Amino acid sequence: MRKLFALFLTCLFTLPALADNPQVELKTDLGTIRVELFQDKAPATVENFLAYLDSGFYNGVIFHRVVPGFVVQAGGFTFDFQKKETRAPVVNESANGLRNLRGTLAMARTRDPDSATSQFYINLKDNTDLDAREHRPGYTVFGRVTEGMEVVEKITAEPRGLYRAHPEAPNYPIRILEARRIDGAADARKQGKQS
16 A cells, blocks of 8 residues: 555656646756646745746755755755845745645745745655644645655755754755746746847
C-alpha cells in the first residue's frame, strides 16, 4: 500500500503543469526548480508572489531556513543575512482547499494569519498540521514543484549550524540566482514594453 501511495505522489508531482497556471523557474546554486502556481485557488497570494518575482526581488535571496523532514524556506534574506524590505502583507487564503503536501509551496507568516509578505517554503513531507482548520487559519498553499524536487533535497543535505543567529541556514549560502516566469507572460510583457 505504501509503494502504491508513493507511486501516486510521484505521478501527481511529475504531471505536466496546467497551461493556464503561471509557471516559474527558480535557478539556484544547486540546480533549477520549476513551479506551477495555483492562481485560481490563491489569487491574491499568487499575484503577490509574482509581483516580487517580476520586480527581481527573489534574485539573490537565500534559503535561510532548512529543516530536514519539514520545509525549506526562502524569500527574505540576502547571502549576508540582510533582511529585504517587503511590500504590505497579503490576505490569508489558506481555506482554499489546497493542502501542505510534499512538494507544495506555501507562504511563511507570523502568528498573525494575514502577515505573509515575501517568504515562502517548500514542504518536504505532508505537513497537514499547517492546513486551515474549521476555526483556525493555516498557511496558504499557492503552488507546487513540477520539476526539481531532487534540488530541494540537495538543499536539505547541506550542513547547517555555522551561524548562531540563523542555525537552520546552510553553512554556505544557497541562493536563488534567478527567479523568472516561464509561461510566456514575461515575454509578452517585454514585447509590449518594446513597442
